[in-house]
Amino acid sequence: MKRFVVFVSALALAALGVAGALAARGGYFSAGEVDARPSSATPELVARGDYLAKVGGCVSCHTQAGQPLMSGGVGITTPYGVVWPGNLTPDATTGLGAWSLADFRRALRHGQSRDGRLLSPAFPYAATTLLPDADVQALWAWLGTLPATARPAPAATLSWPTNERWALAIWRGLYFTPGELAPVPGQSAEWQRGALLVRGVAHCSACHDSRNALGAAREPGSLDGQLMPGGGWLAPSLLQADQAGVQAWRTEDIVALLREGQSPQGRANGPMAEVVHANTRHLTLADAQAMATYLRALPVQPDAAPQAPMKTPAPATPASSASQDGSAAIAVPGARLYARHCAECHGDQGQGVPGVYPPLAGNRLVTMSRHNNLVRSVMEGGFALPTAAEPRPYGMPPFGPLLSDPELAELLSWMRTAWGHQAAPVSTVDINRLRGDLQR
Ligand code: HEC
Ligand code: HEC
Ligand code: HEC
Known part of the structure; x- marks a missing residue:
């Protein structure tokens, strides 16, 4: 049913004449690039890649419990079926062994696989596209040090593959803009670093941005909150004090929430607890502080529904x-x-x-x-x-x-x-x- 809705929406978009927008946008990288792995990779670069892979959830999404590191994760359900975070170890046939740094950069920056296939946005490339080049190289260098594991990803169970590809191309033409994050003039160096972490590798927007009917962020990076797919949990707005806003929190409380999952002011539950457990608990103190600086400076929105006293008190209201x-x-x-x-x-x-x-x-x-x-x-x-x-x-x-x-x-x-x-x-x-x- 959901699939049908998306398909119809895709049709409607095509009718609006936006198909032209799908002019391929990917694939710009300089020729003759030298691979950074493994011989030319310094231990510092590899360590940085390891850190980013943990903080960015590359490890948690691309690794299944009990299986070798980065050899492929648990399937993610999308409206079109299940997509699998693949094997990123250097295995030549089932992993990235045959890839170049340029191929890898294209996947992160443009959401395209080595063979040109458009990748599903279940891989948060709206965030990885913002990674500075040095970070892309660090991740690549680290991946190159992992043992090659031959482990094919299960075939994606996409029900209508051609339509998905087609709809995805339109979707990307409309909603995906590749590119690094430009510094914002007038902000401190710490704020810029926080912006890069929150919007880039930590991909907070993947859950906290509100989305339109086609699953695209209304305003990328706004962190204005949404009901998560599946309908249960709300990823609350980071702009509102009655939801997840932390503008009035002390920096150390935000740091504690990100690194330990709890603070005197609130704690992480459900999917947020998983994010802390898998990703943000690995943050260095300096990076967590930079993120806190960015989050504290987010614009404040008035409460969605001011907690006005109810007109007719419910019968169970106690004195x-x-x-x-x-x-x-x-x-x-x-x-x-x-x-x-x-x-x-x-x-x-x-x-x-x-x-x-x-x-x-x-x-x-x-x-x-x-x-x-x-x-x-x-x-x-x-x-x-x-x-x-x-x-x-x-x-x-x-x-x-x-x-x-x-x-x-x-x-x-x-x-x-x-x-x-x-x-x-x-x-x-x-x-x-x-x-x-x-x-x-
Ligand atoms: C929320 C889960 C998630 C996170 C976090 C994530 N990925 Fe992925 N990734 C996926 C999924 C799902 C796919 C497969 C998409 C498809 O096949 O259309 C994928 C695909 C990829 C691919 C393309 C593989 C191929 O064969 O084309 C690369 C490269 C990749 N991810 C690297 C990374 C890196 C590096 C990070 C961390 C910065 C990362 N991913 C974080 C879910 C994730
Ligand atoms: C997988 C989805 C997901 C991602 C990714 C995610 N969040 Fe959350 N977040 C949630 C959900 C769901 C909640 C509500 C549950 C709760 O109160 O902890 C939440 C709650 C929060 C809260 C409120 C906690 C409280 O005690 O009131 C803050 C602050 C927050 N998130 C910040 C972030 C930041 C910063 C990032 C990026 C590092 C992030 N989130 C990434 C899903 C996510
Ligand atoms: C055995 C002790 C225990 C009992 C009994 C208990 N709780 Fe809790 N509760 C906890 C602990 C510990 C946490 C924190 C868990 C975590 O961090 O995931 C918690 C967390 C919560 C939270 C989330 C708070 C937040 O800020 O994120 C709510 C809401 C809550 N409890 C409500 C209840 C209600 C309602 C009941 C009775 C039906 C109840 N609890 C019974 C120990 C208890």
Whole structure:
């Protein structure tokens, strides 16, 4: 069904006469290039490539658990079928053994394979196109040091390959502009470095940019938030204080979020926890600080839905005096569920335990106007990242299997109006829909 929609949209675009826009844009590289690997590669260059490959998720996407490093990753589902992050080891037939640096640069900068095939944007080349040439060379040098592993990627299960190729060409003509990131005059050197990391190798936009019906960023690099494909998690807006904006955070708190997945102001959950675990925890302090500088300087947008007091209070809205009067609290179903399942860790007042259990009172995940991430977090539970200080972090069990849809609705609606919160309730239907996404 989705495929049909994309196909029809592609047709509509063709009818609009944009087919001309697909004039091939790739393939500009200087002839006679010397490969940087492995003989001419310095240890520093290789180490830099290793670092970028971790921070940029090349490693996490192109490696499957239990298989050799970079020998090919887990398939990624797109509207057209499954595409496979291929084998990037120097194997001559199934990897990049026969590639030149120029071929590699073309893949990163223009999203084209060695044979000219247009690559699926599941490979975030809208971000890798911004990489400075020195970084491309470093990645290439590092890849050249890996053991060659013969491991073919499974054939892509694209249902309508010709149409995909055709639609992709149009899509790219409209939405993909190759090229390095130009420095912005008037900004500090640290900001420029942060911009390059956030927009380039760290590809934050891959999830955080809002997209149009054809899956293209409305305004590349805007980080204005979107519902992630699959419909469950919201990648919140980095421009809004009630979502993921960090403009008012201290630099060290942003650094802690990126490198450890938690900070006094908030923590990474779901897909963001995976990003921290796989990629950003490898950031050097200086790079994480540069990214924080860039994120703090992002424009601030007003809250999407100001948390105005509700006109008709939901029946489950407790008196905020519930906390002073334990017996009254227990009379409210949501409060009763909280006391029974949550209070032992998160505290009677949702105050949490510093460094152990996050506070829920005053937590923007709890009050965000779009409640997707709250529901998913409570359904899925989770573990914080192990750190030197806390090698065995505290976890939270998944409550999805334990609580029914009406119970979760009661509980979360109560939490969204307890402790001075004024957020809209969550309905049983919402929970049911998100539970469906979870099981998919
Ligand atoms: C989010 C997952 C993801 C990340 C992160 C990612 N890739 Fe990929 N990559 C893919 C997918 C999927 C493909 C296959 C696209 C296709 O076949 O159309 C791919 C293809 C490629 C190709 C082309 C291979 C070929 O045979 O044509 C190269 C080269 C590549 N990636 C390098 C990198 C490098 C270097 C990085 C890190 C800077 C990186 N990728 C990060 C998913 C990813
Ligand atoms: C794979 C998708 C994905 C990528 C890539 C990604 N994010 Fe996120 N991010 C999310 C989701 C989903 C959430 C919401 C869950 C949560 O609150 O942690 C989130 C939340 C956040 C938050 C709010 C955390 C809080 O405590 O309120 C910040 C800040 C953030 N992301 C920054 C970034 C930055 C910077 C990058 C690039 C390094 C990035 N994200 C890359 C998906 C992603
Ligand atoms: C055994 C202790 C424990 C119990 C019981 C528990 N939690 Fe948690 N909770 C945690 C821990 C630990 C985390 C942090 C997990 C992580 O970092 O992934 C957490 C995280 C959360 C978060 C995400 C907070 C954030 O800022 O990202 C929410 C929301 C939450 N819990 C709600 C609840 C609710 C609602 C209940 C009751 C149904 C509950 N928890 C029961 C330990 C617990």
